[in-house]
Amino acid sequence: MLLSELKQGQSATIVRVGGSSLLRRRILEMGILRGASVYVEKYAPLRDPMELIVKGYHVSLRVEEAAHIAVDEVQSAV
């Protein structure tokens, strides 16, 4: 499934980062890369962009950009 399909409060592991080379590299450089786990902290009030927690920090990403990122949802242990 795609990162953009996750709801607030869901966690996932990144499987693949797609998109143009420039976009991909930028996203990768911020630590959003295969194997990293992400947590969807929230969506902005207008439903775009979204806020993620990756590697312990908060980062925002547009929904259309998140749609280039394939993830596996991780069921939270709670």
Added chain:
Amino acid sequence: MPMKRLTIALAGNPNSGKTTVFNNLTGTRQKVGNWPGVTVEKKEGHVSFNGLDLTIVDLPGTYSLTPFSIEEVVARNYLLDERPDVVLDIIDASNLERSLYLATQIRELDCKVLFVLNMADVAEHRGMKIDAHTMSELLDVPVVFTVGNRGEGMDELLQGAVELAESAAGPPRRRRVKYSQDIEEAIARLRSFIQLKAAGALPHDMRWTAIKLLEDDKIVKERLVAAAPQAGMEILQAAQTLRRHLTDRFDEEPQIVMTAERYGFIAGIVREVQTSSTQQRVDVSRNIDLVLTHRLFGFPIFIFFIWAMFQLTFTLGEYPVQAIEAGVEWLSGAAGRILPDGLFRDLVVDGIIAGVGSVIVFLPNILILFFCIALFEDTGYMARSAFLMDKIMHLIGLHGKSFIPMLMGFGCNVPAIMAARTLESEKDRILTILITPFMSCSAKLPVYVVLAGAFFGPRAGSVIFGLYLLGIVLSIITGRIFRSTLLKGVDAPFVMELPPYRMPMAKSLLIHMWDRSKIFLTKMGKIILIGSIVVWSLSNFPQIPGTAEPQARLKAAPIADALASDAGGQADLEAAQRRAEKSAQTEFSFIGRIGRLISPVFEPLGIEWRGGVALLSGFVAKEIVVSTLGVLYATGESEEEGALEKALKDSGMTPLSALSMMVFVLLYLPCFATTAAIRRETGSIGWMLFAVSYSTAVAWLMAFLVYQGGRLIGFS
């Protein structure tokens, strides 16, 4: 004996506390300027330490050294070309993994580097412990701890930097990032090819050059070809072949693979040096954010903050403004008494003091505005405002970060256009620069106040609000048009860190505020001074022949007298006469002639020649429009409350033509300083001329629509 000098560069991620460390080290002994050739801010400071003269250079905050944004290019070129004695990489200890990405890139460069683990207290609070000793061992780099906002560890930091600089050991060669076997082989092959063909042609580390060529780094490629045209092309070809081979091998471009592998290397380091306890942390920042970016409350709170900022700026700022006005008036009175009669006194009193004075009164407003913006930035709210606004800004084809410069445009366009530097993509930056002047800056407000006050009475507030709104709407339309025509292209990715909320530090707020206000002051010092003199000269030459005699007689009456005798009588009459003389002089002068010459242009807008002249003079600074009107209508500046309003009404100006003039003021060519800023920030005279002509054309068209449209539907 002269002190030995050392240069220390500070590198680090945005929000890593780099600026705080810099402020701690250098205090107020900072020099703010620009990096040569580009417009990224350069901060430098000096420290004396153990008999050494240390120059501390603050590099732009970046996440990487991939040359995508200007900041990254600047930081990297500085490290490559200026070769500082030591590089201090400020690492946010609570954000170790991502911070190490930049650190490994710096480490790959051939330079002496010291890792500074900053905000270790925050990390500890979050249940993270970092083993500095192991880290130092694993990366072959000295490591020190600091807590920037408490000023802890600064001496150790300088001590470590100096020791490293003075040590005979070269840059660390051991324990660099190790890539996977295929990549390492490609690096090794390219490296020996470079050594064979062009050893020494590029002054950079050869392994690094090989890595960058495999990453298809534009700047390194250009430099290589420039340094060794023949061999360079051969090397590029070899790199291209290797790149193709690697792309086949990994089914992915090498730069992407290498980025991922660097993170793999980092993950290994982090596992070794960082221990996290599982204790659930209480995250205040996340709780604050739940409210401030709340689905329902987020926007109302945001609007409230913006409203509060403008209230503070313009209401609180009003008090010192009055004091400054009184001071300027006193100064001009004093100068009038001391200086002998004649042109020189006129130049000083009417030209320089009046001109510069009319701008310096905005200093309190500018100071407060920049204080608020610094507060937004230092607390971390600025990033949230971009987060909230991105959807809307994206509709115009802009980035959420564009909102910040546009917002600052309401204060002053010069720093606003400079703030567009935070945008990564050049297209976003240029587009933001082009539409920011439509944000009605604070210098235009006095013009509205006078005109709307005179013609719209109690509805003046709504009219002024409408003008601001018109500016915003036109910027949106302009943005959409330019985005789909002139500046087509992919949008920059919106990968933006949302740093934790932090308690702002007074010192850093003040330094921030002062740095930016200084830009305003220097603008005033140079440009406004020259502009005032030019406008004064244009409006006083040529002199009406044969009037020197009566003018001198009139001016013999001290200005103070005229000011003091509002009660009427002889002095009042003389003052009125004097003003009439002055008005006649202005009409006769160059500026009057130019005004008449171009009056056909303004006629369809319902603006008479005096208005046209005032608008011309507004190129120097928008607030001068008011003072020029004052001179032309012979009312003087502040002698009589409401005199200008009355004169305007008597001259046949109607509410409709006043509205047309205000619309024109809102939109027409940006002031001199803004034009200069556009030229500098876009780096092209072409964009500057385009911005000037586009805005003036829009202004004329809109004013025309307002005036002629208004007449059609029966207003006057």
